[in-house]
Amino acid sequence: xxxxxxxxxxxxxxxxxxxxxxxxxxxxxxxxxxxxxxxxxxxxxxxxxxxxxxxxxxxxxxxxxxxxxxxxxxxxxxxxxxxxxxxxxxxxxxxxxxxxxxxxxxxxxxxxxxxxxxxxxxxxxxxxxxxxxxxxxxxxxxxxxxxxxxxxxxxxxxxxxxxxxxxxxxxxxxxxxxxxxxxxxxxx
Amino acid sequence: xxxxxxxxxxxxxxxxxxxxxxxxxxxxxxxxxxxxxxxxxxxxxxxxxxxxxxxxxxxxxxxxxxxxxxxxxxxxxxxxxxxxxxxxxxxxxxxxxxxxxxxxxxxxxxxxxxxxxxxxxxxxxxxxxxxxxxxxxxxxxxxxxxxxxxxxxxxxxxxxxxxxxxxxxxxxxxxxxxxxxxxxxxxxxxxxxxxxxxxxxxxxxxxxxxxxxxxxxxxxxxxxxxxxxxxxxxxxxxxxxxxxx
Numbered sequence: 001x002x003x004x005x006x007x008x009x010x011x012x013x014x015x016x017x018x019x020x021x022x023x024x025x026x027x028x029x030x031x032x033x034x035x036x037x038x039x040x041x042x043x044x045x046x047x048x049x050x051x052x053x054x055x056x057x058x059x060x061x062x063x064x065x066x067x068x069x070x071x072x073x074x075x076x077x078x079x080x081x082x083x084x085x086x087x088x089x090x091x092x093x094x095x096x097x098x099x100x101x102x103x104x105x106x107x108x109x110x111x112x113x114x115x116x117x118x119x120x121x122x123x124x125x126x127x128x129x130x131x132x133x134x135x136x137x138x139x140x141x142x143x144x145x146x147x148x149x150x151x152x153x154x155x156x157x158x159x160x161x162x163x164x165x166x167x168x169x170x171x172x173x174x175x176x177x178x179x180x181x182x183x184x185x186x187x188x
Numbered sequence: 189x190x191x192x193x194x195x196x197x198x199x200x201x202x203x204x205x206x207x208x209x210x211x212x213x214x215x216x217x218x219x220x221x222x223x224x225x226x227x228x229x230x231x232x233x234x235x236x237x238x239x240x241x242x243x244x245x246x247x248x249x250x251x252x253x254x255x256x257x258x259x260x261x262x263x264x265x266x267x268x269x270x271x272x273x274x275x276x277x278x279x280x281x282x283x284x285x286x287x288x289x290x291x292x293x294x295x296x297x298x299x300x301x302x303x304x305x306x307x308x309x310x311x312x313x314x315x316x317x318x319x320x321x322x323x324x325x326x327x328x329x330x331x332x333x334x335x336x337x338x339x340x341x342x343x344x345x346x347x348x349x350x351x352x353x354x355x356x357x358x359x360x361x362x363x364x365x366x367x368x369x370x371x372x373x374x375x376x377x378x379x380x381x382x383x384x385x386x387x388x389x390x391x392x393x394x395x396x397x398x399x400x401x402x403x404x405x406x407x408x409x410x411x412x413x414x415x416x417x418x419x420x421x422x423x424x425x426x427x428x429x430x431x432x433x
Contacts, residue, residue: 009258009261010258013254013257013258013261014254017249017253017254017257018249021249021250021253022244022245022247022249025247026244031250035250035253035256035318036318038253038257039256039257039260039316039318040316042257042260042261043260043261043316046261096236097232097235097236097239100236100239100240100243101239103243104243105243105244105245105246105247105248106247108240108243108244109243109244109247112244124244126202126237127237127240127241127244128241128244128245130202130204130241131202132202132207132210133200147200148196148197148199148200149196151199151200152196152199152200155199155233155237158240159236162240
């Protein structure tokens with residue numbers, strides 16, 4: 001049974017913990033580390049951020065803080081600061097939707113977690129939080145052009161990884177089919 | 189705007205249609221309307237983005253995470269905001285010392301004693317505590333410690349038998365599991381009961397009389413009972429802590 005804490009804080013936690021966890025998981029790629037990041041973020045809210053009462057400001061504060069904590073933990077801030085603004089690579093093929101529709105959410109998350117770290121945070125905010133590129137720029141504290149570049153390149157990477165995931169799934173199916181067919185011939 | 193740049197800009201448009209009126213996207217959207225190849229690519233990308241968003245939103249969140257967050261913050265608040273910040277700073281120092289200690293450990297054997305166990309475990313209470321299980325019932329937590337971590341036969345001190353619990357977790361000390369059960373007192377303060385197998389610590393405290401000692405930010409009482417060694421730690425006056433035994 002949960003311990004009773006003040007209603008405003010409890011409401012805040014209940015509203016935001018799940019999306020924050022998914023965002024943290026996409027960054028940290030580890031369930032325990034993601035749980036720690038979320039918990040640390042709410043601790044910081046309890047000590048520093050609870051004066052923000054406007055819901056949208058709270059959401060943005062929590063996401064920014066979680067991302068800062070992630071960067072601090074990983075000591076990757078310098079690496080993140082030197083990404084150039086460039087346009088996306090031209091990919092020849094149109095993206096295929098149907099295979100992704102067949103995938104489990106965890107498989108899609110697994111693909112997202114393989115995207116380069118620098119692209120992963122904006123992609124996660126775009127897909128999980130439905131944020132505009134301007135809000136992503138504010139949350140991650142990077143220029144707007146950088147966000148657009150990271151979204152474009154990150155999406156290309158993610159689509160490629162989803163294709164790889166689908167190919168591997170198909171190969172697993174193909175590996176099973178001959179055995180099933182052989183068994184059917186024997187028993188049929 | 190050429191096709192290459194239009195495609196670049198279109199990648200930032202959200203798939204729910206809410207960016208259609210954003211003037212920043214107007215030129216790229218016009219290009220997609222005029223160019224059939226660009227238009228069909230944009231439509232396919234938006235559809236894929238919708239599917240990805242919906243798949244990611246379905247990823248499950250661990251059960252009990254919300255309760256663990258609420259319980260953890262409750263503990264911090266019971267310590268007081270100022271104390272909590274000091275605790276965080278101290279926890280950072282402890283982490284640094286622990287890292288240095290880990291390096292040293294590879295070259296030298298750590299002094300293992302009851303005093304070092306108490307010192308190390310009490311220092312962990314200064315940082316944030318993430319519970320593995322949250323419950324108000326001590327029996328549920330005792331059961332979890334016994335079944336999941338092999339810490340059996342935990343006896344709750346008489347003065348805490350009626351107090352609601354917050355949660356429990358374990359750490360590893362000297363390659364042995366050490367359990368923690370956290371209680372919430374009537375005045376909102378938290379007290380922590382640490383328990384470890386008697387075999388894990390040399391020279392454990394005497395069973396007859398608890399040793400009361402101030403360690404770091406905490407008043408502690410230590411005793412041995414049956415197969416376990418206990419340390420009760422609270423930010424209380426010595427007399428208040430003794431009443432809980």
